[in-house]
Structures are given as structure tokens and as C-alpha cells.
Amino acid sequence: MRLLEEEGERELAISAHDLRMVGVCGCGDDFCQSIRTDPHPPGTPYGPGHRNVPLLPERGMLILDVVGCCRRPDRVRRDPRPAPDAPGLTGGAGRR
Template identity: 75%
Template sequence: MREVFPEPAAELIFLLEAEGEPELAASVHDLRLVGECGCRDDFCQSIRTSDQPRGQPYGSGHRNVSLSPAEGMLILDVVDERIVYVEILFRPPMRRRVAPE
């Protein structure tokens, strides 16, 4: 994630550390982008960082971590202390890092 969206990744790390979640903050360095939300709402830029489970959403070991960004909403789905989904709502469009030619 941080190679594609470095600013949002840095913000996640900062907010998680401020929230007392140092282990989750450290895990942001290794988050991979699996897919976009797909809801097509213009206020949503949420991303999956893990394959979606079959059947019931997430099950045991799941918790939400609500962060307090300066703008919009950031809510993480965490399963067994691993970030599996980053809900990104009502925020300015994220800019992808462009690979150098």
C-alpha cells in the first residue's frame, strides 16, 4: 500500500500510533492492495488488504479500529490483529504514486 499510496499509508501509521496501536501501525508497511470496495459511492475509496472471507463477514477475532483523521473517516477492519480492510470515507481523492519511467 505504501508504494502506491504513500501519504495515506503514512497517515495511517501516525493515527494508529496516536491511538495506542503500535503493532498495527508497524503492519501498515506490509499492507498489500487486494481490491477496491466496488460500491461505486462517490464518497468511498475503501480498499481490501486481504482476500474477503466466504460466508459470514470476518467472524471471531474481528474488531473495528476507528481513527480520527483531520478530514473524513478512516475505519479499519482487523482480524486476528491483521488489517484486512481500510474504510476510507468522505476524504479528498487519494493520489497514486506514479512509477518513474
């Protein structure tokens, strides 16, 4: 919730308390730790209102695919690898 609020996504942070996992991504990438919070047919576009909300956790990357007007994310994508600009890694600008 803190990461969402830091990105100015207060309404989404409030609604995130009610998220429930309905399935895993199923993309087959060995590093993917994505979960679904709403059913979505494979190979179909998300449709109108889709946007990505990238967040900056202490480790890795966290990207929310949000569909609709800030009600709830459809999918939470988590890459366990450190983000390129994570503290302790070279070449990045560090956290904002």
C-alpha cells in the same frame, strides 16, 4: 502510522508498513473509497477476532476493519467527507 500509534495500536502500526491492496470494496456507495488488503468473499462475516479501529485524520474518516490479533487490517474504509467533529465544522467537539 501516526494515527494508529495515537490510538494505542503500536503493533498494528508496525504491521501496516507491509499492507498491499488486493482490491476495492465494491459496495457501490458513491462516497466509499474502501480498499481491501486481504481477499474476503462478499456477503460473508469476517469471523472471530474482527474489530473496528476508528482513526481521526485531519480530514474525513478512516476506519480499519481488523481481523485476527493485530496482524493486518482486512479492509481500510475511507470516507472523504469531513468528520462531523472535524476542525472548522460546527456541532462537534473537535479533535481529541
